[in-house]
Amino acid sequence: MTLSIDIKGVGVHYGRTVAVENVSFKLEGNKIYGLLGRNGSGKTSLLSVLASFRQPTTGEVLIDGKITFENAEIMSQVCFIQEHGHMSDGYSVKDAIKLAASCWPNWDEQYANYLLDLYQLSQKKRISSLSRGMKSALGVTIGLASRAPITIFDEAYLGMDAPTRYAFYEEVLRDYMEHPRTFILSTHLIEEVGNLFEEVLILDNGRLLLQEESELLRQRGVTITGPAERVDEYVIGLQVLGEQTLGRTKSVTVYGELSQERVNRARTDGLELGPVALQDLFVHLTKKGGEGI
Amino acid sequence: MRLRGDDVFDERSPIYQQIADQIKADIVSGVLQEDEQVMSTNQYAAFYRINPATAAKGFQLLTEEGILYKKRGIGMFVSVDARQTLVQARKDRFFEEVVDRMVEEARQIGVPIADILNHIESRKEGKGQ
Amino acid sequence: MTTKRKHPVFIVAKNLWSGYRISLIAYWSIFTAIFIGIQLGLPIHLSKEMEIGQGIWSGAGISPKLYLLILGILLTPLSLSSFVSSGITRKHFVGGAVLFSMLMSLISALIMTVGFPVERLLTEWFGGQEILVKPLLLQVGVEFFLGFLGYFAIGWMIGSSFYRFNWQTGIAVSILSLIPIILIEMVGGTGPSELFGYTFTMPSMSFIVEMLLILLIAVIVMTINYGMHRTVAIKRKLI
Incomplete structure (x- = not known):
């Protein structure tokens, strides 16, 4: 079952603070999406609205064409995990798993047990006594074992060490291939997870900066390196995201695909064209005071 | 230890391009024989920790070039004169x-x-x- | 691939019940132990001199009321986020919580009711005389049940207002919630009821009217609670 997501002009305000402003996008589903944004860019607010944790101040959130808020049929298909998944601190790991198991229609008990073993989570422990990484592991366990058609992880790796994080990414990918469904991962550790995303959305200051297939996005960024004056001349008419100078050599990052003619010109000008890592592209696009795109 | 994926792909060309290049190299060097089945997109994806759609794009590139051909329901194979x-x-x-x-x-x-x-x-x- | 599952309202009620039944058992064990202890320690001749007609059990009802009031206060702050983040709607949470509160009130009312004949039995055992009045058990049971339900609902209203609004509103609601508490005590209490030294007297009404009034109060408070939950945003941490 593929559930499409349709966000229409969504705004989330907290009193006078505007966390998300007029965001619209569509996700067709059954893909791994990356939601990227700096801290405070509105990722969590947007995801909270998507998961019916709160009502949008403006606009509409539709899943499968239906308004999501307080829609029992939809809400039981959307699992949103932040750290330990909002479970009460007084619960033991066992209580939390039991509650999740009884609530999620597609819950896979075997898989949950496998994950608990993988993360070495003791069932008897109280959530309040778990380390941050262990809380995250519990959240990840609940999120994955819920097998919810739409599963959202909001920086779910907080406190996890690198091997545990990589185990998480691998698990997401493996389970996604075995049980195709929609995953939305919000993160700023793009270098680590970037390759997992089929599509990327970037939020900046509460607004949607772009939504793009990640392979296309990767191709959008180009660095041009060479003698400063020739580089400057070359980038006229291109969208410059950032530049660096070393002596008389200059390196400029531009956004947008280069025409074949431009590529040829670079060769004759003796300029070197290079790729931009997704992480760098993200940093340039969301730079403070940057004009964005 | 460096993590898988990091050392396999550089950022110089799209990942799917690199996958395609790698399969090509394997064919030329004889690691992959004609009419031999290649790993599935999912196997590629799991191995390199990349999205299966990305791997599929590399395969698509090779099919368009006539290097690979598809047997419905079975998988991808190396073309005879690849x-x-x-x-x-x-x-x-x-x-x-x-x-x-x-x-x-x-x-x-x-x-x-x-x-x-x-x-x-x-x-x-x-x-x- | 969707497995058959129970209605969300029952999922909520069942999970709340399995979470709180230990607390309920512990509460009533301690409570009855104390009363049996008092019974055993109370010299029979003293009670004869004092001409206790109703026994001490009848005065015990306030304690379970407070226990249920506190359970009500804790309910939403402790449990709402867990359920909504597990894909349960607020509406179904409220439904399950009402069911749960009825179950808790029913069990408590049953124990209170059964307590009267047990108390008499104990008194007769030790004193050998019938000195306690025999209350109408069905009426007593209904009155306790509705009273408990009312207290639970009021506690729940206080807790929900802290969750839904800010602490100032929570405090205001806590104070205002005295109104339904006074009403329940006035209507339900036979004869004058005292609160902060003030004595209220109600014109005597038929039992059924009294019970309907308490039920009405409980229903109104529950409706307010539903209203507070309908669009509430899920909070990360409250306590």
């Missing part, structure tokens, strides 16, 4: 990409063409290095 096609393409590119560039480089640093020819001759006789 190796020949690839070797031919590499031969075609050899002069343009290797020889022409070498000559250009030699001109810039002032190495006479005769020296290059001599060097090649010496290699041919097994006296090189």
